[in-house]
Structure formats: C-alpha cells, structure tokens
Amino acid sequence: PAWATLMATALAGFGSVLLAAAVLKYLRHKQRAGHTDFLLSFAAGALLCTAFTHLLPEAVESGAAPQTLFSTLFLALLAFFLLDKAELYHHGHEHGQEHSHGHEHTHAHSHGKGGWTLLLGDAVHCLGDGMLIAAACLSNPALGLLVALAVFAHEVPHHMGDLVVLQ
Numbered sequence: 001p002a003w004a005t006l007m008a009t010a011l012a013g014f015g016s017v018l019l020a021a022a023v024l025k026y027l028r029h030k031q032r033a034g035h036t037d038f039l040l041s042f043a044a045g046a047l048l049c050t051a052f053t054h055l056l057p058e059a060v061e062s063g064a065a066p067q068t069l070f071s072t073l074f075l076a077l078l079a080f081f082l083l084d085k086a087e088l089y090h091h092g093h094e095h096g097q098e099h100s101h102g103h104e105h106t107h108a109h110s111h112g113k114g115g116w117t118l119l120l121g122d123a124v125h126c127l128g129d130g131m132l133i134a135a136a137c138l139s140n141p142a143l144g145l146l147v148a149l150a151v152f153a154h155e156v157p158h159h160m161g162d163l164v165v166l167q
Contacts, residue, residue: 004137004145012149020158020160020163023156133148
C-alpha cells in the first residue's frame with residue numbers, strides 16, 4: 001500500500017537525519033571541545049566499507065566482466081576526485097584574494113558555499129533511496145520495511161558527516 005511506502009521512506013529519510021543530529025549533539029556535548037571532525041572520516045569509511053564489501057562482490061557475481069566493473073570504479077573515483085578539486089579551487093577563488101606589491105591579502109570570507117553542492121548531491125541521493133524503498137514495497141511490504149531499515153542504517157553515518165560539513 002501507498003501508506004506503507006510513505007512511512008518506510010519517512011523512517012529512512014527523516015529518522016536517519018534526526019538520529020544523526022542527536023548522536024552528533026551528544027558527542028559534541030560529551031567532548032565539550034567540539035572535536036568531531038572524525039565523524040566525517042567515519043561516515044566516508046562506512047560508505048566505502050559498504051561499497052567494497054557488499055556492492056562490488058555482488059556486482060562481480062552478477063556476471064559483469066571484472067575489467068568493466070573495475071574500470072567503471074576507477075573512472076567514478078577519478079570523476080569524484082576531480083569534482084572535489086574543482087569545488088576546492090572554486091571555493092579558494094571566492095575569497096577575493098587581492099595581491100599587491102606588498103603581498104597583502106584581503107579575505108572576504110563566505111563560508112558554506114560548498115554546502116549547496118552537498119545538499120544538491122544529498123537530494124539526488126535521497127531520491128534514489130526513495131525509489132529503492134518504493135520498488136521494494138511494491139514487490140513485498142516486508143521487503144520494503146527491511147530495505148527502509150537498511151537505508152536508515154546507511155544514512156545515519158552519512159548524515160552525521162553531512163552535518164559536520166554544514167556546520
């Protein structure tokens with residue numbers, strides 16, 4: 001039913017954001033100094049671990065040629081590396097650095113410009129998650145619930161990393 005799909009998607013989407021925010025707030029309160037940069041690394045590690053221990057072996061078992069799979073992986077990693085470098089380059093040139101003969105720098109900081117890129121990427125990612133949950137719910141409501149729980153577990157560290165970046 002449609003209500004089950006909406007509930008499962010809301011659980012995975014909103015629930016993961018709320019839990020990530022609560023855990024992040026707890027960790028910041030507990031540490032008092034606000035040293036939570038490790039959470040971004042944790043989220044990236046969790047996502048890479050999922051990709052390399054679950055998704056790639058399943059892709060190899062699907063019958064696709066390993067050379068094609070690993071070429072695609074390499075090109076995807078290269079593309080995201082270049083996108084990251086382009087974002088850093090663009091962000092660095094937005095600070096309005098003026099060079100005079102005395103090599104003085106003036107900075108007009110505008111923090112948070114990379115946040116829009118992160119939010120756009122998250123929106124596309126969440127759309128894919130919602131389509132995955134909806135397809136699973138159409139197949140079998142119990143499967144839809146399991147997929148929603150898996151997406152929820154995947155999204156908590158992801159959103160913790162996002163929240164660290166956005167703050």
